[in-house]
Amino acid sequence: MSNGMLVIAALTACLTAGLAAMFLSRAPRLSFAVWILAAFLLPVWVGLNVGFFMSAITLLTLGLVVLHSGRFRLAGPDVFMLLFVGMIALLFAAKQVELTYLVSGLLELALPYFWGRIIYERVGSRTVAAWIAGAAVGVAFLAIIEFLTGSNFFVLIPGYEPLRATWAPLQPRAGFLRVEGAFGHSIALGGVLAMSAAFVLAAQMRAWAKIVGLSVVGIAVVLTFSRIGIITFVLSVVLSILVLRSVGTTTRWLVAGLLTVGLLVLVPFLDTVFLDAGGEAGGSADYRGSLTVLLSQVHLIGGATGWEDLVVGDVYLGSFTASTDNAFISVLLRYGYLPTAALFAALAGAVIFAIRTQRMSPAAVAIVAQLPGLFAVAFITQYGVLLWFVVGVAVAGSLTSSTKEADVPETADRSREEIMIMDGAGFGSSSRGR
Numbered sequence: 322m323s324n325g326m327l328v329i330a331a332l333t334a335c336l337t338a339g340l341a342a343m344f345l346s347r348a349p350r351l352s353f354a355v356w357i358l359a360a361f362l363l364p365v366w367v368g369l370n371v372g373f374f375m376s377a378i379t380l381l382t383l384g385l386v387v388l389h390s391g392r393f394r395l396a397g398p399d400v401f402m403l404l405f406v407g408m409i410a411l412l413f414a415a416k417q418v419e420l421t422y423l424v425s426g427l428l429e430l431a432l433p434y435f436w437g438r439i440i441y442e443r444v445g446s447r448t449v450a451a452w453i454a455g456a457a458v459g460v461a462f463l464a465i466i467e468f469l470t471g472s473n474f475f476v477l478i479p480g481y482e483p484l485r486a487t488w489a490p491l492q493p494r495a496g497f498l499r500v501e502g503a504f505g506h507s508i509a510l511g512g513v514l515a516m517s518a519a520f521v522l523a524a525q526m527r528a529w530a531k532i533v534g535l536s537v538v539g540i541a542v543v544l545t546f547s548r549i550g551i552i553t554f555v556l557s558v559v560l561s562i563l564v565l566r567s568v569g570t571t572t573r574w575l576v577a578g579l580l581t582v583g584l585l586v587l588v589p590f591l592d593t594v595f596l597d598a599g600g601e602a603g604g605s606a607d608y609r610g611s612l613t614v615l616l617s618q619v620h621l622i623g624g625a626t627g628w629e630d631l632v633v634g635d636v637y638l639g640s641f642t643a644s645t646d647n648a649f650i651s652v653l654l655r656y657g658y659l660p661t662a663a664l665f666a667a668l669a670g671a672v673i674f675a676i677r678t679q680r681m682s683p684a685a686v687a688i689v690a691q692l693p694g695l696f697a698v699a700f701i702t703q704y705g706v707l708l709w710f711v712v713g714v715a716v717a718g719s720l721t722s723s724t725k726e727a728d729v730p731e732t733a734d735r736s737r738e739e740i741m742i743m744d745g746a747g748f749g750s751s752s753r754g755r
Contacts, residue, residue, distance in 0.1 A: 360706060
């Protein structure tokens with residue numbers, strides 16, 4: 322292509338992007354719809370190299386934060402997140418944090434959090450819940466097709482090759498394909514669908530639609546053959562039917578019964594699968610248990626350096642360089658105890674806010690249900706982005722005035738779900754062998 326054609330193409334792209342930005346800046350609901358679809362359907366290797374690689378979802382999040390940024394009331398969790406950002410920036414300036422970890426901390430943890438805070442104020446709980454629920458059910462349906470056909474068309478999407486080479490290969494377990502959709506790993510897909518279960522139950526749908534949607538999501542989680550994904554899905558469903566006021570009585574009993582039957586049928590099957598997986602599944606569990614040896618290398622402030630060549634006791638720490646499948650320990654190694662404390666204080670604050678204001682929301686439920694997962698998987702691919710987005714949404718939801726939105730419970734003699742208008746409810750690198 323000639324230089325003239327390249328210039329014309331570049332100008333056309335800039336003009337198109339500018340027009341899209343002008344339109345999206347006036348359409349927050351459409352902006353959120355585009356964002357959530359990108360998060361669920363674009364693999365992490367799709368993006369742009371700007372000196373360092375930025376995935377499409379990160380670029381989109383950054384652009385939408387700029388377009389929709391505005392003033393919002395600061396809360397305790399926001400202060401902790403800003404403290405985390407400030408500390409890692411200063412540590413990078415002092416050469417105590419690597420550039421890669423500074424960028425990932427800012428763009429993959431803090432930025433989605435503030436996007437959640439911002440967009441909830443613009444569109445409200447019903448829109449956030451509806452789009453997350455819809456995207457999750459759609460992706461879960463595709464995951465079931467992936468399992469039945471043994472094909473994942475997302476891996477055919479071209480992109481940044483180092484990342485694609487890492488995340489595109491599919492994973493078997495005991496002879497079964499572990500579905501992963503566009504998330505590059507079955508654990509990431511399982512974690513995101515588990516979070517989404519609370520939004521499916523909270524969305525403004527009839528009871529039968531919620532049951533069908535939740536069933537599709539649950540089947541897809543099982544087909545990831547991820548133990549932590551299945552556990553967090555069950556936790557999310559149980560907590561939702563126990564504490565979400567927007568879930569009506571009929572739905573609670575139907576979901577409880579469905580979950581009980583599902584567990585009775587699936588537990589023996591899953592037990593057989595994990596037994597057949599033998600050393601692969603057992604080795605994965607042993608690996609995660611041995612990660613605690615890395616705590617000896619964590620500093621009070623600043624990233625741990627040079628630990629890859631050390632031997633602690635009988636453990637060679639270099640075996641953990643390719644993967645640290647524990648979000649908490651990974652963050653500790655990257656930034657140290659104090660920045661990690663600030664980051665997770667923001668997450669804890671979102672839950673505490675919800676409890677203190679008596680507004681347990683789907684977002685807060687999703688966070689609580691994901692806590693076990695933080696010790697079994699790092700913030701890989703889109704999982705980390707969506708988790709911190711949900712944390713931001715939970716904070717925003719807890720701060721919403723109770724006069725703005727109200728619950729309308731489902732009565733026992735109605736076969737449809739309530740018209741859900743939440744009382745301030747907020748919605749919203751790992752080794753491949755693990």
